[in-house]
Amino acid sequence: MSVSENQNYETMGNTRRRPTSGVTACSCISRGSGDIPIVDGEFERFLASGSAIVNEKPQLRTSLLQNEHSQPKNSGQLAGDQCTAPFSRVGDTCLLLAVSDKLTWAAARQFCAARGADLVVFRDANAYADALGYINLVNKENAAVGVWVGGTDEAVEGVWTWVTGEPMPRGPPFWGSTDGYKPEPGNGRARNCGILWHPDKYYLHDVHCTYTDAVPLCKKKL
Numbered sequence: 001m002s003v004s005e006n007q008n009y010e011t012m013g014n015t016r017r018r019p020t021s022g023v024t025a026c027s028c029i030s031r032g033s034g035d036i037p038i039v040d041g042e043f044e045r046f047l048a049s050g051s052a053i054v055n056e057k058p059q060l061r062t063s064l065l066q067n068e069h070s071q072p073k074n075s076g077q078l079a080g081d082q083c084t085a086p087f088s089r090v091g092d093t094c095l096l097l098a099v100s101d102k103l104t105w106a107a108a109r110q111f112c113a114a115r116g117a118d119l120v121v122f123r124d125a126n127a128y129a130d131a132l133g134y135i136n137l138v139n140k141e142n143a144a145v146g147v148w149v150g151g152t153d154e155a156v157e158g159v160w161t162w163v164t165g166e167p168m169p170r171g172p173p174f175w176g177s178t179d180g181y182k183p184e185p186g187n188g189r190a191r192n193c194g195i196l197w198h199p200d201k202y203y204l205h206d207v208h209c210t211y212t213d214a215v216p217l218c219k220k221k222l
């Protein structure tokens, strides 16, 4: 420290204060309302302790970073903004029933893909119930059609999977029955695409994938 620099400090014992002028390193701790003078060597110990906290608590830093990336600042608003017409917010998802577009299963999937979506999947009975409520609301005037869902056993007969690659649930309350006691799916290799079958209260049935009296139910990822 030069003589001129030293003149910029007010000396009080072995305590140094912020320089009164000039640009010089300050041995102070900032505490909001102002800098607090510290004893020689304490500033270095303060810096060392801060580094120790970061180094000793990597799990804390990792946890904070994970929270920052996993929790949108306003997930409700974000999802609502993305679920725009002609899609409708249904429960915690975003659906579109294209009541005027009777298509094969593959064409229905393309229809959804062109709109940033895919055929609907149900991960639990609540999601299924939400979708049924939406279908009955939108499809009042066009009730005698089937509704395509994103489920198939085309790849391996009898192994029903969603288009996401997840296994489809089996049995009630998802699948219906053809004659009151024989559970769906029950038509083997001939029928490999899943449909919500209106004549059976929109329970799941297997039908020919080329069936065309059915419309897409698209689900957009949020």
Ligand SMILES: [Ca+2]
Binding pocket: 153, 154, 157, 158, 187, 188, 189, 190, 191, 192, 193, 206
């Ligand atoms: Ca089949």
